[in-house]
Amino acid sequence: MTEIRYIKAVNQALWDAMEADPSVFLIGEDIGAAGGSFKATRDLLDRFGPERVYDTPISEAAIAGMAVGAALTGMRPVAEIMFMDFTTLTMDMLVNQAAKARSMFGGQGSVPMVLRTPHGGGLNAGPQHSQCLEAWFAHVPGLKVVCPANPADAYGLLRAAIDDPDPVIVVENKALYAMKGDLPDAPEARERIEIGKGRIVRPGHDATVVAYGAAVTMAEAAAANLAGEGIDVEVIDLRSLQPWDEGLVLESLSRTHNLVVAHEAVEAFGIGAEIAARMADIGFDELDGPITRVGAPFAPSPFGKTLEDAYRPNAERIEAALRRTLA
Amino acid sequence: MKLTELADLYRRMLLIRRAEERLQKLFADGQVPGFLHLSIGQEAVPVGVSSALSDRDTVSSNHRGHGHTLAKGVDLTGFFAEILGKATGLCKGRGGSMHVADLSKGMLGANGIVGAGLPITTGSALAHKMQRQGHVAAVYFGDGALAEGVLHECLNIAKLWSLPILFVCENNGWSEFSPTDRQLATNLEKLGKAFAMKYRSVDGNVIADVAAAAGKLVGPMRRYPAPAILECRTTRVRGHYEGDRQDYRDAGEIAALEARDPIRLAAEALAEAGAAPDLIAGIAAEVDAEIEAAAEAALAAPLPKSADILADVYTPAEV
Numbered sequence: 001m002t003e004i005r006y007i008k009a010v011n012q013a014l015w016d017a018m019e020a021d022p023s024v025f026l027i028g029e030d031i032g033a034a035g036g037s038f039k040a041t042r043d044l045l046d047r048f049g050p051e052r053v054y055d056t057p058i059s060e061a062a063i064a065g066m067a068v069g070a071a072l073t074g075m076r077p078v079a080e081i082m083f084m085d086f087t088t089l090t091m092d093m094l095v096n097q098a099a100k101a102r103s104m105f106g107g108q109g110s111v112p113m114v115l116r117t118p119h120g121g122g123l124n125a126g127p128q129h130s131q132c133l134e135a136w137f138a139h140v141p142g143l144k145v146v147c148p149a150n151p152a153d154a155y156g157l158l159r160a161a162i163d164d165p166d167p168v169i170v171v172e173n174k175a176l177y178a179m180k181g182d183l184p185d186a187p188e189a190r191e192r193i194e195i196g197k198g199r200i201v202r203p204g205h206d207a208t209v210v211a212y213g214a215a216v217t218m219a220e221a222a223a224a225n226l227a228g229e230g231i232d233v234e235v236i237d238l239r240s241l242q243p244w245d246e247g248l249v250l251e252s253l254s255r256t257h258n259l260v261v262a263h264e265a266v267e268a269f270g271i272g273a274e275i276a277a278r279m280a281d282i283g284f285d286e287l288d289g290p291i292t293r294v295g296a297p298f299a300p301s302p303f304g305k306t307l308e309d310a311y312r313p314n315a316e317r318i319e320a321a322l323r324r325t326l327a
Numbered sequence: 328m329k330l331t332e333l334a335d336l337y338r339r340m341l342l343i344r345r346a347e348e349r350l351q352k353l354f355a356d357g358q359v360p361g362f363l364h365l366s367i368g369q370e371a372v373p374v375g376v377s378s379a380l381s382d383r384d385t386v387s388s389n390h391r392g393h394g395h396t397l398a399k400g401v402d403l404t405g406f407f408a409e410i411l412g413k414a415t416g417l418c419k420g421r422g423g424s425m426h427v428a429d430l431s432k433g434m435l436g437a438n439g440i441v442g443a444g445l446p447i448t449t450g451s452a453l454a455h456k457m458q459r460q461g462h463v464a465a466v467y468f469g470d471g472a473l474a475e476g477v478l479h480e481c482l483n484i485a486k487l488w489s490l491p492i493l494f495v496c497e498n499n500g501w502s503e504f505s506p507t508d509r510q511l512a513t514n515l516e517k518l519g520k521a522f523a524m525k526y527r528s529v530d531g532n533v534i535a536d537v538a539a540a541a542g543k544l545v546g547p548m549r550r551y552p553a554p555a556i557l558e559c560r561t562t563r564v565r566g567h568y569e570g571d572r573q574d575y576r577d578a579g580e581i582a583a584l585e586a587r588d589p590i591r592l593a594a595e596a597l598a599e600a601g602a603a604p605d606l607i608a609g610i611a612a613e614v615d616a617e618i619e620a621a622a623e624a625a626l627a628a629p630l631p632k633s634a635d636i637l638a639d640v641y642t643p644a645e646v
């Protein structure tokens with residue numbers, strides 16, 4: 001095992017996937033010579049050359065659309081969109097083209113493309129470089145969405161996404177890029193993580209927190225705090241947002257009877273709303289209290305430090321939500 | 328052009344014309360669900376361009392895509408069945424007129440989003456270049472798409488990266504109900520110059536001219552990948568969609584269409600090249616029979632089952 005950072009795990013996944021399959025190639029802005037704005041693609045141009053690593057002009061719609069066309073022509077493109085905020089410029093290609101090609105062409109083929117993009121705040125990057133827009137994509141039939149919360153998952157989910165025959169949006173978290181974790185030294189030992197399956201990060205009896213991305217660590221901290229008071233909280237890392245592991249959440253709820261959903265994205269109309277609505281339906285008889293949600297307030301993500309700190313969810317807010325559910 | 332070649336191209340054009348005339352009737356009878364954009368008057372463009380392409384070359388198209396699709400050699404019955412929304416359609420009745428595709432023929436889809444075929448085809452051309460098999464990609468788009476931002480992104484990237492792509496603009500002077508000169512402050516020739524791209528303009532209603540220009544532009548691309556633009560001046564005879572009464576067009580323009588009819592021009596060229604009088608009648612009889620059989624089969628085909636609504640949204644997991 002070697003301890004590596006989240007961003008290096010992304011880099012390693014790209015490296016291993018490109019070694020394994022010559023049809024995998026990378027396309028994005030400043031990903032080649034510069035190694036990517038966050039260095040996710042460092043050294044890949046040197047290793048694989050300019051015919052596998054394409055530095056594009058600032059043309060997000062074309063990046064996403066070219067990935068669709070290349071995928072329909074036998075390749076496995078992995079596109080990078082520098083900040084999730086810029087995926088607004090790729091929407092037609094993802095929503096109207098990538099997501100629908102398989103279904104609308106009657107299953108003749110599929111679009112095996114990946115689009116990697118970082119979301120999230122904590123860098124004082126302001127309203128146009130911090131947003132968590134994953135719910136938009138999870139809302140579109142035909143797309144898959146994953147959101148790794150640690151280095152091992154960043155590796156495993158990206159490998160699975162690249163193998164997947166359908167379009168997958170891999171949402172990374174900027175604030176987690178420096179997070180450290182273990183990855184096996186032998187390439188064969190590095191595992192893929194099945195898309196659609198969540199993971200119990202911490203088992204507990206009294207309440208369940210379902211989280212993903214940066215909120216997972218926040219939920220763990222909240223659980224640790226409450227453990228001191230004898231409240232035993234289970235934390236689930238969803239890992240995959242579309243499809244999401246409904247069975248795992250329901251099973252957990254049927255043991256803990258209390259549910260909180262936490263994410264960094266704006267609370268209203270978010271992933272948490274979907275999970276809460278499903279559990280209020282199929283898990284109604286299991287519930288002992290209200291399902292509560294933790295997310296960002298309904299405002300653009302602000303720039304200044306005091307404002308951004310107040311805006312982002314944290315362990316205290318998850319703790320407060322747990323208390324409300326358990327009250 | 329040899330007589331046999333010209334006769335073959337004529338046949339392909341007539342197939343598109345007759346297929347669309349049949350669709351026009353079916354639409355009037357209420358048999359075609361949804362919108363129907365006919366390409367009557369534009370048949371020489373896809374037939375000419377396709378004469379330079381193989382099955383392994385890829386094309387993508389727009390909302391007015393019947394000609395592009397048929398010229399790529401897709402199955403005629405599957406085509407009719409798709410437009411009628413039948414389970415036996417090329418896309419199992421999920422796409423319809425604006426989304427017909429046949430990936431086995433390199434037809435990557437008609438498209439309901441103006442300009443969307445451009446980046447898809449540019450990406451397909453990138454794949455061809457990486458695969459080094461000498462295949463090329465061609466994208467059909469209208470003059471209306473010239474105003475879409477993504478067109479400019481694609482011209483730029485195709486040139487920067489020397490991609491084997493033919494940009495085929497069908498300039499019929501109209502974008503829905505608006506004339507091109509109210510939509511565009513420049514023209515495609517100038518855009519081509521701006522991107523230092525090979526550009527040719529042809530009378531898109533003269534099949535020999537389209538075929539010759541397409542052949543000249545596509546041939547070299549196979550060995551030395553590079554983009555090129557083929558602008559085809561052509562004519563939209565019907566309304567933007569079936570049911571459009573076209574009262575925004577003046578009578579003079581409509582009256583002039585007949586003289587530029589690509590089928591008529593091709594028939595005249597055939598006669599000039601020495602075709603026997605019964606050759607054209609023979610082709611027409613064959614095409615009519617083929618269309619009739621395909622349309623009848625499509626009409627008789629079953630509708631998709633509502634239970635299949637979730638099928639093909641995602642690729643099933645391998646078992």
Ligand SMILES: Cc1ncc(C[n+]2csc(CCOP(=O)(O)OP(=O)(O)O)c2C)c(N)n1
Binds near residue numbers: 441499501563
């Ligand atoms: C992105 C987008 N905007 C608008 C429309 C509506 N629309 C459909 S066809 C069309 C005009 C297209 O004109 P042109 O590209 O010249 O093709 P033509 O119809 O003349 O063949 C418009 C505006 C659309 N389908 N997609």
Ligand SMILES: [Mg+2]
Binds near residue numbers: 469470502
């Ligand atoms: Mg037009």
